[in-house]
Amino acid sequence: MIPIETQPRPTAEDNLRAIVSHDADGAIIVDSSGTVRFLNSAAEKLLDRHGAELHGQIFGFPLVVGERAEVEVLRPNGEFAVAEMRVLSIVWEGQDALLITLRDVTFERQAEAALREAEAFSIAILNSLTSEIVVLDEQGKIVAVNEAWLEFGRQNGVTDLASIGVGADYFAICAASGPGTGGPEALQGLQAVLAGQLAEFTYEYPCPGPQGMRWFALRAVPLRGERQGLVIAHNDITAQxxxxxxxxxxxxxxxxxxxxxxxxxxxxxxxxxxxxxxxxxxxxxxxxxxxxxxxxxxxxxxxxxxxxxxxxxxxxxxxxxxxxxxxxxxxxxxxxxxxxxxxxxxxxxxxxxxxxxxxxxxxxxxxxxxxxxxxxxxxxxxxxxxxxxxxxxx
Structure with missing residues (x-):
C-alpha cells in the first residue's frame, strides 16, 4: 500500500495572515508592547513606507481596543493622509497581539472639507447682499437665509428667529397669512416657479411694522443645480x-x-x-x-x-x-x-x-x-x- 502524503491543515494564524495580506484596507499587527510585527501591502501604500522600514518599530498612535478613531498619517513626502483606525485583540505567533485596520478616508475628508468651504463661501456671498435672501427646498422649507433676512426679522419684532430661519416652512407661513395679506397669491406664484410653469415670479406686498408701513418686492427664481428649490429675494421699495x-x-x-x-x-x-x-x-x-x-x-x-x-x-x-x-x-x-x-x-x-x-x-x-x-x-x-x-x- 502506497502511503498518501497529506497537506498540513492551515492554522487560524495562517487564515488570518491570508486575510489581512489581501485586504484592501491597511492592516498592521503589533505585539503587546506596540512593536510592529506585520503589515500588509495596503498599509505600506497608505503609509508610503516599505514594510521592512516599519517592522520592529513602535506604532506611534494610542491604541484602544474596540473603538474607532481617525488619525492623520504624515508621509515621507510631507503630505498627510487620513485613516479610520480600528483595533482588535488577536493571537499572533502564539502571543497576544493587536490587529490595527486602517481605511484610507483622505479623499472623503477632502471632499467634505471642500463642501464645507463651498457652503461657507456661499453663505458669505449671501451675507454680503443687502437684499433679504431666503432659499427653499422643493417642499417649501427654508434651507438657507442671509443675515439681512434675520436682521429684517429683528427689526419687525420677531423674537424667535428659528420661526423664520433654516427648517421653517415658508409655504405654510404664506398659506397661514390669510386672504387680503398677499400670502396666498405669493404662495401660488412660488409654487408655479417650482413646478416650472413660470421662469420667475415677482410680487409687491405691504409689510406693517414698528417703523410704519413698508413695501417690499419679492422675486423668486429656481434654484440652479442638482437640488430643486427656490431662491427668493425681498427688496425694500418703500421709498420708490x-x-x-x-x-x-x-x-x-x-x-x-x-x-x-x-x-x-x-x-x-x-x-x-x-x-x-x-x-x-x-x-x-x-x-x-x-x-x-x-x-x-x-x-x-x-x-x-x-x-x-x-x-x-x-x-x-x-x-x-x-x-x-x-x-x-x-x-x-x-x-x-x-x-x-x-x-x-x-x-x-x-x-x-x-x-x-x-x-x-x-x-x-x-x-x-x-x-x-x-x-x-x-x-x-x-x-x-x-x-x-x-x-x-x-
Missing amino acids: RRAAQIAAEAEMLREQVRQMERELVSVEAISRPDEMVRSLLAPLRQRDPERFQKGLSRYGELLEAALASRVHRTPAPSRPLRELGEWLGTIWAAPRDLIDIHLQAMRERSQHNPPKKLQAYFEEGRLILLELMGHLASYYRSIAAGELSSRESE
Whole structure:
C-alpha cells in the first residue's frame, strides 16, 4: 500500500495572515508592547513606507481596543493622509497581539472639507447682499437665509428667529397669512416657479411694522443645480412707492391747474412791467428760499388744521387760507410755486405716516391747493383790474 502524503491543515494564524495580506484596507499587527510585527501591502501604500522600514518599530498612535478613531498619517513626502483606525485583540505567533485596520478616508475628508468651504463661501456671498435672501427646498422649507433676512426679522419684532430661519416652512407661513395679506397669491406664484410653469415670479406686498408701513418686492427664481428649490429675494421699495405716489399726485395736480396757470400768467403779463415779469420767472424756492419756507410752514399748519377738522367733523377755517393766498400774491408766487409747496409738504409727511393718514393728507391737501389757487387768482385779478383802471383814467 502506497502511503498518501497529506497537506498540513492551515492554522487560524495562517487564515488570518491570508486575510489581512489581501485586504484592501491597511492592516498592521503589533505585539503587546506596540512593536510592529506585520503589515500588509495596503498599509505600506497608505503609509508610503516599505514594510521592512516599519517592522520592529513602535506604532506611534494610542491604541484602544474596540473603538474607532481617525488619525492623520504624515508621509515621507510631507503630505498627510487620513485613516479610520480600528483595533482588535488577536493571537499572533502564539502571543497576544493587536490587529490595527486602517481605511484610507483622505479623499472623503477632502471632499467634505471642500463642501464645507463651498457652503461657507456661499453663505458669505449671501451675507454680503443687502437684499433679504431666503432659499427653499422643493417642499417649501427654508434651507438657507442671509443675515439681512434675520436682521429684517429683528427689526419687525420677531423674537424667535428659528420661526423664520433654516427648517421653517415658508409655504405654510404664506398659506397661514390669510386672504387680503398677499400670502396666498405669493404662495401660488412660488409654487408655479417650482413646478416650472413660470421662469420667475415677482410680487409687491405691504409689510406693517414698528417703523410704519413698508413695501417690499419679492422675486423668486429656481434654484440652479442638482437640488430643486427656490431662491427668493425681498427688496425694500418703500421709498420708490412713496416717490411714485407723490409723482402721480403731482401729475394730477398739474393737470387740474393747467388752465388756471395759463389764466394767471395772462393776468401777470397785464399787471406787471415786462422787466418785473422777467425777474420773477424763477421759482420762489430759488429766488426767495426764506419766504418759500415761510409759505411751506403756513401751508403745513392749514393742512394739519384741515385734517383735524376732518377727524372731528368740524368746518375748516377759511380766513387763514385766503390770507395765505393773498400773502403769496404779494410776493408774486406763481401756480408752480403753490404746487412746489404742496408737494414738499406731502414729502415731509410721507416719511413716517401710515398709508391711510397719508391718503387723508393728499385728499385734504388737494382741496386746500385748489382753493388757494382761487384766492391767488382773485388777488391777481384785483391787481390787474386796478392797473387797467388807472391806465384808462390816464
